[in-house]
Amino acid sequence: MSNVHLRKLCITRGSNEIIRDLDLQIEPGEFLVLLGPSGCGKSTLLHSIAGLIDLSGGAIEIGGRDMSYADPSERGIGMVFQSYALYPTMTVEKNMSFGLKISGTPKAEVQRRVRKTAEMLQLDALLHRKPSQLSGGQRQRVAIGRALVREAGVYLFDEPLSNLDAKLRAELRRELKLLHQTLGSTMIYVTHDQAEAMTLATRIVVMQGGRIQQIGTPAEVYDTPANRFVAGFLGSPSMNFIDGSVDAHGRFSAGAITLPFAGGASAGAITLAARPEHIHIDDNGPLSATVTLVEPMGNHQVVWLDCGGQALSCIEHDGRSLASGQAVRFAIDASRVSLFDPKNGQRL
Numbered sequence: 001m002s003n004v005h006l007r008k009l010c011i012t013r014g015s016n017e018i019i020r021d022l023d024l025q026i027e028p029g030e031f032l033v034l035l036g037p038s039g040c041g042k043s044t045l046l047h048s049i050a051g052l053i054d055l056s057g058g059a060i061e062i063g064g065r066d067m068s069y070a071d072p073s074e075r076g077i078g079m080v081f082q083s084y085a086l087y088p089t090m091t092v093e094k095n096m097s098f099g100l101k102i103s104g105t106p107k108a109e110v111q112r113r114v115r116k117t118a119e120m121l122q123l124d125a126l127l128h129r130k131p132s133q134l135s136g137g138q139r140q141r142v143a144i145g146r147a148l149v150r151e152a153g154v155y156l157f158d159e160p161l162s163n164l165d166a167k168l169r170a171e172l173r174r175e176l177k178l179l180h181q182t183l184g185s186t187m188i189y190v191t192h193d194q195a196e197a198m199t200l201a202t203r204i205v206v207m208q209g210g211r212i213q214q215i216g217t218p219a220e221v222y223d224t225p226a227n228r229f230v231a232g233f234l235g236s237p238s239m240n241f242i243d244g245s246v247d248a249h250g251r252f253s254a255g256a257i258t259l260p261f262a263g264g265a266s267a268g269a270i271t272l273a274a275r276p277e278h279i280h281i282d283d284n285g286p287l288s289a290t291v292t293l294v295e296p297m298g299n300h301q302v303v304w305l306d307c308g309g310q311a312l313s314c315i316e317h318d319g320r321s322l323a324s325g326q327a328v329r330f331a332i333d334a335s336r337v338s339l340f341d342p343k344n345g346q347r348l
């Protein structure tokens with residue numbers, strides 16, 4: 001396993017400055033997830049680490065060596081793409097061994113690695129099949145296997161599960177997590193799927209517009225988002241943002257919503273953000289609202305409320321019978337809210 005250090009990385013394509021002055025240290029054995037909306041530059045960043053895109057400035061160090069301008073084959077990386085890109089005429093075994101063979105790895109060693117990897121990915125029974133005789137999930141496993149046989153210091157994944165249906169995606173996600181636990185390799189993984197990011201990552205890098213918005217453990221970025229963008233990007237339904245003000249006694253108010261304690265914020269305009277799971281429908285709650293919509297989700301329901309013109313979503317686990325138009329009382333867990341400066345969106 002290798003570490004990866006990115007220093008003042010700049011990437012320009014055409015007249016587009018896609019990545020600007022980006023610094024990132026990835027420790028050996030990390031499962032680092034690059035997360036962000038479409039077009040934020042995560043694939044560009046990953047491809048630059050792989051050596052598939054030229055840098056406009058800055059440096060990339062892999063395993064303690066400067067690899068900024070090294071050929072992809074010299075970087076000690078294995079890469080898995082979104083499209084499996086398997087060779088259609090070759091068997092699973094050949095697909096997995098081909099790269100090793102052309103790099104001159106001895107035959108016995110190639111066989112050893114292919115066998116070991118196939119066993120780990122439950123591909124042993126499929127080694128003699130062609131890609132057309134495999135399911136989507138099996139094909140992606142072969143693509144992962146093809147990267148793993150390289151026994152690289154760093155594995156790069158570019159949205160490897162996005163072509164699969166939801167059930168298979170969740171299944172392979174768990175397999176990838178187990179694989180990381182077994183191998184302990186450094187993994188850098190691009191996705192726009194926050195469930196993948198939350199479940200797989202040791203640390204998440206949230207990106208927007210070619211810049212890092214926050215780096216932290218899944219719990220850190222979810223519970224203490226650094227700014228309004230991160231707060232709104234993570235979580236489904238999204239956080240509830242309530243624009244209001246704090247008075248001299250620390251009381252927050254916004255129309256019909258008042259909260260006694262606003263985290264020690266100084267008096268003035270403020271944006272309070274509450275996760276749907278921290279708003280509780282409660283007959284003894286201090287606030288009142290009207291239900292506008294109920295979305296049953298099986299083990300919980302998402303309930304949309306109107307509180308004096310402020311729309312709020314909350315997650316309800318008790319199986320209450322609720323209907324649109326119904327008046328309810330509710331409470332916001334003040335200890336769990338985030339506060340943001342309404343001018344620059346930064347966490348207070």
Ligand SMILES: Nc1ncnc2c1ncn2[C@@H]1O[C@H](COP(=O)(O)OP(=O)(O)OP(=O)(O)O)[C@@H](O)[C@H]1O
Pocket residue numbers: 013014016018036037038039040041042043044045192
């Ligand atoms: N060859 C190119 N020339 C000019 N601009 C490009 C080129 N490739 C990508 N871009 C632009 O760079 C930005 C980042 O693209 P990138 O593919 O890295 O985003 P992404 O976060 O991976 O998005 P997605 O999730 O949609 O793949 C986008 O605005 C894109 O239009």
